[in-house]
Amino acid sequence: MCLRKRSSGTFVFKGQFGNRDVAVKRMHSEVAREKAIIKEIEILKNCDSHENIVRYFATKVVQNFVLIVLELCDMTLAEWIITKPIYITPLEVLRQVTVGLEWLHEHSIVQGSEARKYFDSWEN
Secondary structure, eight states, rough: OOEETTTTTTTTEEEEEETEEEEEEEOOOGGGGGGHHHHHHOOOOOOOOOOTOOEEEEEEEEEEEEEEEEEOOOSSSHHHHHHSSSOOOOOHEEEHHHHHHHHHHHHTTTTHHHHHHHHHHHHH
């Protein structure tokens, strides 16, 4: 079952890994994207200990595709916010974002200039 399709040709399917339901991210393994794919896999492996990041289970190359096996989430963050509304102050949102960003910096996952690009994209 296809859960999501990205414009880049990346698909996310629901699958099985052992006896657990998982998300399987399928990407074309083009040479031009190889470095980005390897970086994504390394980031997922390094983030595995963080409670707010999906668990990474495995990677497999099949024909022209890279398959990344991840924890299956019941819903997206946006869906969760809509279906389970809770009151949270703007200050608490800022605190949680800051703690998350600090963790990413400590683990050399996001540098200051990269973080700025993400925040700039939110403003548009």
